[in-house]
Amino acid sequence: MKDFLKLMKRFVPPYRGKVVMNIIYNILGALFGTFSFAMLIPALDILFKTKELVTEKVEWALTADSITNNINYYISSFIAKHGEQDSLLLIGLILVIATLFKVGFTYLADFVLIALRNGVVYDIRSLIYKKIIGLPLGYFSEERKGDIMARITSDVQEVENSVANSLGMMIKNPILIIVYLCVMIYMSWSLTLFVFVMLPITGLIIGRIGRSLKRVSTKGQNKLGEILSIIEEDLSGLRIIKSFNAEEKAIGRFQNENQNYRLIMNRLMWRRHLAHPASEFLGTIVIVVVLWYGGRIILGGNNSSLTAAEFIGYMVFFYGIINPAKAFSTALYSIEKGLASMQRIDHVLAAKVTIVDKKDAKDIESFEKDIVYKNVTFAYDKAEVLSNVSLNIPKGTTVALVGSSGSGKTTMVDLLPRFWDITSGNIEVDGTDIRDLKLKSLRNLIGNVNQEPILFNDTIRNNIAFGIDDVSDEAVIQAAKIANAHDFILGTKNGYDTIIGDRGDKLSGGQKQRLSIARAILRNPPILILDEATSALDTESEKLVQEALENLMKNRTSLVIAHRLSTIKHANLICVLHEGKIVEQGTHEELMELGGRYKKLHSMQMF
Incomplete structure (x- = not known):
């Protein structure tokens, strides 16, 4: 319950007006429900002729005695004038009108709650998506994509089904219980005290079942995240699965996780569906005990304050508490399951966004002078990828980064738009540390063309004009x-x-890459990052893409990562990286004359 209140405190405040209206309508509905139940007592008195007619009217006051006496007075007057049968008809008509108001206000309470319920779910879904988009790339190297997808889809859906749908019951049922209990205390405080002794016992049993439900639900949602991860991986690697005849292995892996999920969900559903029968059984026990205890008082003739008709009315009110109490316990089960999903969502929401703007960060409107790497060191966790790298890139030059896989080329260019933050050293654009610049303005200066073109399931026009x-x-x-x-x-x-x-799968590799280049051209950035943009293409496509890249690189500052050394012969500066360090740099001719690592790489490719 504490976790539920925390959840409401986080997401309900924007809709507090809806909550107030819901409470008012529920109170009015409960009062009219109380009035309709109370009308049964005079009807029973008339039927069984157990109460004398009230002949004196007292002064109206906001007290139960005054209101009860005067209502009985008017009923008695009507009986004396029109007879008992017409009086029963009148009481029935009043009961119908009171019930109409009761259900009307109950509907209005649910009506205003819809905006609250759907609004809370909308806010949670929007919040987690914004968080995912804002998280640094490093976060996703530690998490499974399928599990993240599960958190924003099935977990949010579970919060909607479990928590949001229970909001009405969590507000309405306590109001009904409180109002009916107040009437019961007025009718017989001793009998109600006995009820108070019985109810906590049933609540304790129900609470224990609910807490176990939350634990099992967490396991189920985690397992669903693993299943979605397998689906995402297998869809991405379907070509490899088929080419290696690994369909049976893939199916076996999926079936194993699916079987585990089935077993967990069986346990979850067994406990979930235990809620209604358990609460109904316990409620019946309480009713029987109260009926026995109250009947014993009345039948014992110990000057009971309750008549037989009033005791039946009392039991009607008590039964009116049992149904909301059962619904309340069912809602608690459902909420425990939803809170388990909310904990998984909070795991993402609580993730720290490490790459953010400083409070005094500056805008940069244009690129005028140079990019400088000063003693840059970077490490993933404790594994050092770049070590004390220094490089000056004047405006308008093309700098190529070459080296074996894992030498740090991609990491070096990823540090410029702050996809990662450096461990030590500085990267400066026009003399300003990039950490002192606003992220949006820094990234507006940079265009990216990657080895694998990243396109979206949209029109060609929208892909080119993206962003x-x-x-x-x-x-x-x-x-x-x-x-x-x-x-x-x-x-x-x-x-x-x-x-x-x-992902643009209706196009060839060369076509996708040219669309990616067109997107960069339209953005017209002064700085370009080209990450092996032609390495996955055939010769004809490479020629077209290389021409497009040359058009793109005109009058721009370019950082080019290339495995095919033939594509970067005309670069102003070629830097050879090895084990996170720049071991050679110069033009193509200078490096060939040096006879070092670059010449070795070039000779291997020519061979």
């Missing part, structure tokens, strides 16, 4: 022409309005 607002069709077409993409785009089914499929 740019209010761009004209003419600008998109011009960027496509410069990237050697215009001709093949016109050859597609719907031209620039063609949907390219998931």
